[in-house]
Amino acid sequence: MATGRVNDLWHRKDRTRTTRYGKGKRWQAVWTDGTGKETKRSFDYKDAAQAWLDSKTTDHTLNPHGLKADMLFKDFWAKWRQQQTHQRPSSLRMIDSAGRKRILPSFNEKYLTEIKREDVQVVINAWTASGLAPSTARLYYTYMRQVFKEAVFQRIIRESPCVKISLPQVESKNFQFSKETLEQLISIVPEPYATAMRVGAATGLRPSELFGLSKQDIDFPNSVIRMTLQDSSRRTGELVRGPLKTKSSRRSVSFGPVMRDILLTLCNAAGPEGRLFHTAGVVQVWKYEAVWVNARKSLPEIGPGWHQLRHYHASVLISHGFSPVAVAARLGHKDANETLRTYAHMWDSDGSAMAAVADTVAAA
Numbered sequence: 001m002a003t004g005r006v007n008d009l010w011h012r013k014d015r016t017r018t019t020r021y022g023k024g025k026r027w028q029a030v031w032t033d034g035t036g037k038e039t040k041r042s043f044d045y046k047d048a049a050q051a052w053l054d055s056k057t058t059d060h061t062l063n064p065h066g067l068k069a070d071m072l073f074k075d076f077w078a079k080w081r082q083q084q085t086h087q088r089p090s091s092l093r094m095i096d097s098a099g100r101k102r103i104l105p106s107f108n109e110k111y112l113t114e115i116k117r118e119d120v121q122v123v124i125n126a127w128t129a130s131g132l133a134p135s136t137a138r139l140y141y142t143y144m145r146q147v148f149k150e151a152v153f154q155r156i157i158r159e160s161p162c163v164k165i166s167l168p169q170v171e172s173k174n175f176q177f178s179k180e181t182l183e184q185l186i187s188i189v190p191e192p193y194a195t196a197m198r199v200g201a202a203t204g205l206r207p208s209e210l211f212g213l214s215k216q217d218i219d220f221p222n223s224v225i226r227m228t229l230q231d232s233s234r235r236t237g238e239l240v241r242g243p244l245k246t247k248s249s250r251r252s253v254s255f256g257p258v259m260r261d262i263l264l265t266l267c268n269a270a271g272p273e274g275r276l277f278h279t280a281g282v283v284q285v286w287k288y289e290a291v292w293v294n295a296r297k298s299l300p301e302i303g304p305g306w307h308q309l310r311h312y313h314a315s316v317l318i319s320h321g322f323s324p325v326a327v328a329a330r331l332g333h334k335d336a337n338e339t340l341r342t343y344a345h346m347w348d349s350d351g352s353a354m355a356a357v358a359d360t361v362a363a364a
Contacts, residue, residue, distance in 0.1 A: 003031075003032045004029065004030065004031045004032070004053035004056060005029075005030050005053075006027055006028065006029050006030075006046060006049045006050055006053065007027070007028040007029075007030060008026065008027065008028075008046075009024070009025070009026055009027070009028050009042070010022065010026045024042065025042035025043055025044050026042075026043075026044065026046075027042065027043045027044070027045065027046045027048070027049040028040055028041070028042045028043075028049065029041050029042075029043065029049035029050070029052050029053050031052075031053060031056045039056075043114060044116075045116055047116075048113055048114050048116060051070075051113040051157065051158060052070055052111065052113045052114070054113075054158075055068065055069055055070035055113055055156065055157075056069070056070070068154065068155050068156050069156075070111045070112060070113050070156065071111065071112055071151075071156060072108075072109065072110070072111055072112075073104075073107040073108065073109075073110050073111065073112055073115065073147075074104055074107070074108045074109070076112055076147065076150075076151060076156070077099060077103070077104060077147060080146070080147050080150050081095065081096075081099070083150075088232065088242055088243055088245075089232065089242075094139070095143055098139070098140045098143050099143070102127060102132070102140050103140060103143065103144055106123045106126075107119075107123070112148075112151050112156055112157050113156075113157055115148075115161050116161050117161045117162075117163055117164065117165070119161065120144070120161050120162055120165055121165055121166065124137060124141060124165060124166070124167060124168070127140070128168045134167075134168035134169060134170045135170045137167065137168050138167050138168065138170065141162070141165065141167060144162065145160065145162040148160040148161060148162050149162075170341070177301075177302065177303065177308050177309075177311060177312040177315070181299065181301055181302060182197070182198075182201055182309075182312065184299055185197060185295055185299055185302055186198060188295055188298055188299070189291055189294075189295050190291075192276075192277045192278065192279065192283070193277075193288060193291045195262065195266065195277070196210055196211065196277050196288070197306075197309060198262065199213075199259070199262060199263070199266075199276075200306065200309035200310065200313075201309045201312050201313055202255070202258075202259050202313065203225065203253050203255065203259070203313065204253070204309075204310050204313035204314060204317075204330055204331050205225075205227070205253065205310070206230070206245065206249075206307070206310060206332075207285075207288065207305070207306040207307060208230040208231045208232070208245075208285075209227060209230045209231075209244070209249070210277070210306070211231045211277055211283050211288060212229060212230040212231030212232075212241050212275075213225070213275070213276045213277065214241070214270070214273060214274035214275055214276065215266075215267040215270045215274040215276065216274055217229075218263050218267055219252075220260065220263075220264070222252075223254055223255055223256070223260060224252040224253060224254050224255070225252065225253040225254075225255065225263075226252055227244060227249060227250060227251050227252070227253060227332065228244070228250060229241040229242065229243070229244065230242065230243075230244050230245070230249075231283075233283075233284050233285070239272055239273050239275065241273075244332070245332075246332070246334065248332050248333060248334045248335075249332040250332070251329065251330070251332050253330060263276070288306065289305065289306070292305055292306055310331070311342075313331075314327055314331060314339075314342075314343055314346075315343070315346055317330065318343060318346045318347060319346070323336075324336035324339045324340050324343075324347070327339050327343070
């Protein structure tokens with residue numbers, strides 16, 4: 001009969017200290033497979049040792065605790081990665097980079113049941129201390145959390161260690177892009193990029209959404225842009241449209257009379273597959289990024305890339321009093337919390353105004 005037990009290597013049964021006290025891992029899990037063969041593994045924590053025993057079973061069967069056989073983190077990562085068929089190519093490249101550079105080196109030879117909350121926190125702290133940008137550390141943590149969530153779902157571990165983790169704070173960005181800067185920028189870049197900048201600033205579309213626009217996306221009767229796909233073209237020169245960044249990115253972006261005239265002109269001169277922005281070939285990422293880099297030599301204040309036009313659009317909406325919920329819906333954010341994480345500093349505190357209103361309550 002298969003059995004398992006956990007030994008305390010630091011204390012005897014009478015609670016006196018052994019010669020190994022304070023040295024190495026304290027808890028030893030011993031598994032006997034029923035034929036007399038023993039397998040031993042040491043752990044820092046007792047519950048990790050017990051979880052390992054719980055998971056020791058034959059392939060594809062459940063033990064009395066309902067858990068499947070334990071796996072090395074690196075093996076489960078590979079299994080989880082194969083399931084990410086719904087991700088965009090750019091997202092998959094980011095996941096692979098995160099795994100190769102940071103996540104796998106941190107947990108590569110550890111079993112899933114060995115990894116505890118404290119271990120995850122140590123890893124996050126190490127990433128931050130090594131100079132990894134807070135936003136990147138938070139993204140990598142998101143991937144790691146998804147892996148452990150899947151391990152729980154597959155009943156390999158009882159619970160995820162990704163709980164109550166302190167993540168590095170991302171500083172609010174102070175966007176200084178102005179209307180004057182926008183007009184200067186538009187004046188020094190060639191078409192179709194100048195018009196693309198005007199449309200981007202007026203709609204808040206992401207660069208891939210902007211350069212993926214086709215005339216079938218423009219609903220003139222209702223004065224909205226129907227965002228359903230974005231550009232996924234790569235250096236191969238192929239015209240490809242793929243899924244949006246997130247489910248929340250699927251939205252309708254309204255436009256007024258001025259933008260209507262601009263969009264109508266673009267639709268009448270649409271290129272292959274109805275693309276609104278086109279040159280002799282496909283407007284690939286490297287092409288429009290190069291245009292921005294060159295423009296920044298003359299206007300360093302425009303910041304790093306086309307996404308600044310999206311930030312500018314958000315700042316205009318906020319300055320006109322629109323709520324975080326309204327801004328989130330237009331930008332395609334998941335919710336207002338996502339919007340506030342980036343733009344909270346742009347909303348006035350209205351402290352003096354609130355004080356004045358409160359005074360009307362106190363007045364006799």
